[in-house]
Amino acid sequence: MSDELIVTVALCGAETTREQAPGVPYTPQEIAEEARRSFEAGARMVHVHARWDDGTPTQDAGRYRETVAAIRAAAPELIVQVSTGGAVGMTPGERLGSLEAAPEMASLTCGTVNFGRGVFENPSGLMLEFARAQLTAGVKPELEIFDAGHLDNARWLIAKAPLEGHQHYDLVLGVPGGLAGTPPNVVLLSDRLPAGSTWSATGIGRSFLAVTTAAIACGGHVRCGFEDQVEVEPGLPARSNADLVERVVAIAALAGREPASPARACELLGLAPR
Numbered sequence: 001m002s003d004e005l006i007v008t009v010a011l012c013g014a015e016t017t018r019e020q021a022p023g024v025p026y027t028p029q030e031i032a033e034e035a036r037r038s039f040e041a042g043a044r045m046v047h048v049h050a051r052w053d054d055g056t057p058t059q060d061a062g063r064y065r066e067t068v069a070a071i072r073a074a075a076p077e078l079i080v081q082v083s084t085g086g087a088v089g090m091t092p093g094e095r096l097g098s099l100e101a102a103p104e105m106a107s108l109t110c111g112t113v114n115f116g117r118g119v120f121e122n123p124s125g126l127m128l129e130f131a132r133a134q135l136t137a138g139v140k141p142e143l144e145i146f147d148a149g150h151l152d153n154a155r156w157l158i159a160k161a162p163l164e165g166h167q168h169y170d171l172v173l174g175v176p177g178g179l180a181g182t183p184p185n186v187v188l189l190s191d192r193l194p195a196g197s198t199w200s201a202t203g204i205g206r207s208f209l210a211v212t213t214a215a216i217a218c219g220g221h222v223r224c225g226f227e228d229q230v231e232v233e234p235g236l237p238a239r240s241n242a243d244l245v246e247r248v249v250a251i252a253a254l255a256g257r258e259p260a261s262p263a264r265a266c267e268l269l270g271l272a273p274r
């Protein structure tokens with residue numbers, strides 16, 4: 001188990017609104033400023049969704065390029081991971097627009113899952129298409145796991161794509177429709193990951209602290225941010241993403257873990273040094 005911790009900050013997602021969290025960033029400049037503050041608080045990777053100025057989610061290649069360029073200018077040492085999930089209802093072609101921004105990594109969800117009142121569609125053909133698009137673009141996938149069966153889908157994908165070498169997983173727990181955000185579920189999934197993998201976990205909404213503490217105790221890494229949570233603890237709204245990162249770093253410190261250096265974060269994730 002590594003004592004070093006990689007915090008991924010998911011700054012805005014596609015769904016969180018200013019009504020839910022007044023600090024959620026929309027424009028490239030707002031996103032970049034949140035990225036910088038999060039880096040200073042200890043985040044080492046950023047999970048990027050692009051938005052139009054009015055907050056509408058988009059996978060538009062130009063908007064992603066602009067957003068990623070602003071992040072790189074504000075926080076050059078952050079690892080950039082773009083979303084290929086986009087928002088529920090977007091077409092596969094639309095969702096792949098984000099790869100045009102030349103990130104180091106991109107999310108790749110390993111199966112369909114109910115998502116609130118909608119369905120986040122990731123059938124096997126789409127997973128394969130996305131994995132091949134990422135391989136062609138030289139972008140490392142982060143394998144997103146929303147439910148227990150997604151681990152089996154990931155195993156199938158790794159063999160079929162084929163994705164070789166080290167893999168990094170993100171356990172997204174507590175989505176209404178997916179696996180609940182509980183410590184036993186963190187243990188269940190992390191125990192089943194292939195040896196040599198790295199992984200993070202994120203607890204949606206009220207499951208934030210339970211999932212974060214379990215992941216830290218189990219040797220995993222942690223994702224947080226307005227995409228996933230709007231409160232630092234029940235009743236205490238996060239004013240910025242950095243508030244959530246700071247809470248994760250404080251919990252990790254109690255467990256004897258501290259943020260990896262930017263160079264070590266790349267090494268642990270099997271990425272070229274930046």
Ligand code: KMH
Pocket residue numbers: 013014015083084085086087088107108109115120144
């Ligand atoms: N917005 C969700 C439907 C990802 O970024 O890859 C999907 C999502 C996953 O956020």
Ligand code: ZN
Pocket residue numbers: 010013014047049083085086107227
């Ligand atoms: Zn996302």
